[in-house]
Amino acid sequence: MKNIRTIIFYATLLGLVLMCALVPQDLASRPAIMAGGLLVFAILNWILETVPIAVSSLVIIVLVPFTGLRTFSQAIAGSFGNSIFGFFLGVLLLSSAFKATQLGELIARFLFRVFGSRPRFVVLGIMTCGALLAMWITEVAAAAVVFPIAMSIWERTKDRNDHAAFGRAIMLGVAWGCAFGGVATPIATGANLIAIEYLESMSGITITFGQWMLIGVPICITLLLAGWLVLTLPLKNSNPIEMGDKQLAFGPKEIRLAVIFLLAVLLWIFGDKIGLGSHHVALLAAIALFLPGVEVMEWKKAIHAISWDSIMLIACGVLLGDLLHKTGVAEQLANALFMPGLMGGSLFVRGMVIVLMVSVLKILFSSNTVSGIVLVPIMISLANANSLSPWGLVAPCIFTSALSLIVISSSPVNVIPYASKAFTPKDMARYGIIMTLLTAVIIGFYMMVFNVN
DSSP states (O other), X not given: OHHHHHHHHHHHHHHHHHHHHHSOTTOTTHHHHHHHHHHHHHHHHHHHTSSOHHHHHHHHHHHHHHHTSSOHHHHHHTTTTSHHHHHHHHHHHHHHHHHHSSHHHHHHHHHHHHHOSSHHHHHHHHHHXXXXXXXXXXXXXXXXXHHHHHHHHHHTTTTSTTHHHHHHHHHHHHHHHHHHHHXXXXXXXXXXXXXXXXXXXXXXXXXOHHHHHHHHHHHHHHHHHHHHHHHHTTOOOOSOOOOOSOOOOOOHHHHHHHHHHHHHHHHHHHGGGGTOOHHHHHHHHHHHTTSTTTOXXXXXXXXXXXXXXXXXXXXXXXXXXXXXXXXXXXHHHHHHHSOGGGGGSOHHHHHHHHHHHHHHHHTTOSXXXXXXXXXXXXXXXXXXXXXXXXXXXXXXXXXXXXXXXSOGGGOHHHHHHHTTTSSOHHHHHHHHHHHHHHHHHHHHHHHHHTTOO
């Protein structure tokens, strides 16, 4: 298997290099061809893990200048220079603090009291917590909150025979729970707000908070239950997870971390009113951990606990998504997939088709916001051209744009729990394909039930 991965890595690398050398510089379609080549290289090497994720991510960044799409300085500025780099650095440092103190375990014990301590119900508790948070703060911020709690629980299962299986379920549960919550309200993701703005400015349609939640909340709850069943089906050990007899103290470090953590959550919710974005807040919270008199943990220990693989992966994903958007590859694929003939079926069939098509395109995008910018205007144009309701096409499209279930790099919500190393890109793809098919049925069903046309 290792030899096959090696062959795939060098074959895809050679193919990319040959494209750079042989495709004429003055060819009008060269930028799109180069961006498509980078996409194929990324997907194959990330999913198959031919080399460490960080290595393949760095290879993509250093190859971008040879494609002519960006200079090296521009490639670095568009990846590590993006503000999301600071966000993930802050989130991972905050997560390290949860592991270095007993705060994560204290919260975990509270969850145990509410949902019970059997593995399946612990996963349900984590997913529910993520979904409820993501309804009111960004899904990425929700994942940042839930991830360290899940890590604390997983650490308690090291001596169990289902340690690996439980870790995979609970960490994918972090990603999925937060993503499902992103469907429920119009403020959960930037893409949701973009969709409402486009509907009003391009079609004169106003979608209220209540109208959105009327369909969004039932979809969220159904996705949550379906996802929980998918993730926990492999869990055969039903013995309760033991938190141990160790007495946990809510000491000075736990108090300081709790205060920093709560302030970060409040700023994630209300920070935009004073000019603080979520990325800025994450880094401010991380810095506070090491200030004199606070010192929740040691800097040397914290820096070694960070998953740099995850940071490099998301930095590369942001750059790749931007290249696909700017070269027109994403829009060309969207126009090719959303053929007018597929939109003329029943509400159920139409909803399913849109969900499946958007799920394929989500692999290309680095963020839900990019998905909204690219896909929502296409949906509105398609609706107008075929005398269909714009909301009827935009709703399943934008609900699905919050659900990056197959490829880790297509959403920061996936990258945060991936830092735990509890699941691989192959695991995410395998479970994600199953959940995507279920999602198509669920959203199509609710489009029909609520007659969204």
